[in-house]
Amino acid sequence: MIKFWKKRLQNPISTKNLEFNDELKEIKKELKSVIAKRFAGSLAIRMVSSGSCNACEAECNALSNPYYDLERLGIHFVASPRHADAMLLSGVVSINMYHHVLDAYHQMPQPAHIITLGDCPLLEGTFKQNFAIKGAKSLNLPISHHIQGCPPEPKEIIKGLLEFIKNPKDF
Amino acid sequence: MKDFPRLIARFAVENEDNFEVITVYDHKIQREFLDKNSPVLNSISSIYTTATWFERKMRDDFGIKIAGTYDNRPLIHHERFPAIYPMRKEFQEQEVSFSQYSPYKYETVKGEGVFEVPVGPIHAGIIEPGHFQFSQEGERMLHLEVRHFYTYRAIEKSLEGIKLLDSREIIEKISGNESIAYQSALFNIIIQASSIKYDDKLKKYHCLLLEIERIIHHLTDIGFIPNDAGFGAALSFASQLSEDTRVFLKKISGHRFGFGSIEFETKEYDANMIENFLNTLEEKVKWFENWIMDIPSLWDRFDTTGTLNKKKARKYGVVGVVARASGKKVDSRDNDFYKKYGFILQNESVGDVGSRFKLRIKEIYNSIEMIRNFIDEALHVEQPKSFKDGEYMSFVESSIGELFMFVKLKDGLIERFYARDPSFINWQALYLMMEKDIIADFPLINKSCDLSYAGSDL
Structure with missing residues (x-):
């Protein structure tokens, strides 16, 4: 381990100064009361893939690397829908996942939010509705926010999540 | 062990008057032709274990009956999947409704003290959906069945005709x-x-x-x-x-x-x-x-x-x-x-x-x-x-x-x-x-x- 600590002390902090970092400082102040009130101090997200190509999941995994370090913003991924404030839904909502997504949603404590991730859930991208692809709208659940892109890059996901915290609305 | 050719893929193609099953090995390609009205295919799963999924997939996609197989369970047709054979040319629906729930029988080990642990399809980490059914004897894994096809998007069908x-x-x-x-x-x-x-x-x-x-x-x-x-x-x-x-x-x-x-x-x-x-x-x-x-x-x-x-x-x-x-x-x-x-x-x-x-x-x-x-x-x-x-x-x-x-x-x-x-x-x-x-x-x-x-x- 000594090797690691030597190396670690030589390297600077690698968290990237994203373009919206200044904006972030402002938002943080503003958010404090919102997050405290709505999400009890931090936002817990349950990621559910309902038939994506795994690119969205790869980008979400990238959010926890030292460059993006999502947790510094008080947003973290949890292991169960029962611990979550919001469900981050990626993928096309396939015929075989449809009921499982509903199950996961009903396990969430209310008020529960759904954030759709990527072009797939709203069928805006390559995949169009067919007998095996249902789309998120067919779930008949309120969708609070949408993050577009195929796949959205990590910084776009962060941006989207912050927008959601600022203004969670149903559309 | 006897050296036998490696199985690469086994899949069906619908022709005008028959179903053609193509089996690709590393040094040869085999073709079988099945009658369209009552398609029956002889299983090769006793020689090639991995042929099982290929054959189960064919049955779900085309309605081809598999003779001599040990596994008659559906693969893509999950609990509420309607009774359709989507890869047949005659199937052109864009929307189907769910059918009645019919349970899936998992492959498990039975015995005193043996219990099952179902995991998935939604997992604790940030990963894709899939199901794992464990048969456990205490901490030891006796058996695991991998059950997938939750992300089935009908890719094969949607590429046809373009x-x-x-x-x-x-x-x-x-x-x-x-x-x-x-x-x-x-x-x-x-x-x-x-x-x-x-x-x-x-x-x-x-x-x-x-x-x-x-x-x-x-x-x-x-x-x-x-x-x-x-x-x-x-x-x-x-x-x-x-x-x-x-x-x-x-x-x-x-x-x-x-x-x-x-x-x-x-x-x-x-x-x-x-x-x-x-x-x-x-x-x-x-x-x-x-x-x-x-x-x-x-x-x-x-x-x-x-x-x-x-x-x-x-x-x-x-x-x-x-x-x-x-x-x-x-x-x-x-x-x-x-x-x-x-x-x-x-x-x-x-x-x-x-x-x-x-x-x-x-x-x-x-x-x-x-x-x-x-x-x-x-x-x-x-x-x-x-x-x-x-x-x-x-x-x-x-x-x-x-x-x-x-x-x-x-x-x-x-x-x-x-x-x-x-x-x-x-x-x-x-x-x-x-x-x-x-x-x-x-x-x-x-x-x-x-x-x-x-x-x-x-």
Whole structure:
């Protein structure tokens, strides 16, 4: 381990100064009361893939690397829908996942939010509705926010999540 | 053990007056023709265990009856899937309603004190959906059934009737981690069907991108494997490297996953930039390797865990990293073209988590070496206008293993598309690795293979 600590002390902090970092400082102040009130101090997200190509999941995994370090913003991924404030839904909502997504949603404590991730859930991208692809709208659940892109890059996901915290609305 | 040909794929094509079942082995192709009114196919699953999923898939897709099989359960048709055979040409519905819930009978071990642990389809981590059913005797795993096809998007059906050049947009999104491999496989077919020459410069550029994709995949895994053994620092380090490489891929191809990058032209890139990046990366991976190899508590978890021996690896015909870690020398890149640019087949012998981990590091070095040799100048080739009808097959070594693609063209349109992801074979061999281990080792073993869900589900 000594090797690691030597190396670690030589390297600077690698968290990237994203373009919206200044904006972030402002938002943080503003958010404090919102997050405290709505999400009890931090936002817990349950990621559910309902038939994506795994690119969205790869980008979400990238959010926890030292460059993006999502947790510094008080947003973290949890292991169960029962611990979550919001469900981050990626993928096309396939015929075989449809009921499982509903199950996961009903396990969430209310008020529960759904954030759709990527072009797939709203069928805006390559995949169009067919007998095996249902789309998120067919779930008949309120969708609070949408993050577009195929796949959205990590910084776009962060941006989207912050927008959601600022203004969670149903559309 | 008697040496028998390796099963690559087995799938059906609907012709005007029969169903044609094509079975692809490594040295031969077999065709069987079935009557359309009452199609019955003789199972080969007693010889090839991995034929099971292929045959179950055919039954769900076409309604072909499988004779002499031990497994009559549906594969894609889950609990509420309607009674349809979607791959038949007559099926043209765009919307179907769910049918009544009918339970799925899992493959389990019975006995006093034996209990079952169902996991999934939604998992605790940020991963794709799939189901694992464990039969447990205390902590020890007696059996595991892998049940997938939750992400079934009817890719094969949705590609039918469209132009070959228009199919890329869907094919590149079959499996995000293998996007470049899928695009390359399609490109090979485009080349075959249009009879234009695959220019060496263009081929080198495509291979360069494919190796970058492989490096990213391996870097992600060498971080996640130690992380699943409780060593998070490795993930922090390796995930930085994989992010660096993804940014690098974007610089070269224009997209972080290389979507839309296998084209008839190469993008302009700066050879010096590539050289510098590769040097830094190589140095960092070396440091990482040196560091990880020195942590005994980690190797205590890696060694002898999730072993797949060579004999079983051969019997199941596994491919890719899993096969090479078990000492089976199978790699689609094992040809003169790749060898000219520095390809050396990497392999290990034990077949445990440690072997797969070490193999990934070795392959990163070899890929870095190849990328250096693939650097060449930019090129633009005319896009072909027309394609010859017929059947085309291609093989590409994706970051997981050998990818097989089949396209049948009729009147210039895709009549049948089929792709066998390397994961489709390897998933069926996953349970073999659990025999001697406890359930807490499962995430570690699963991650060391890092198979695709979306790719095998189609």
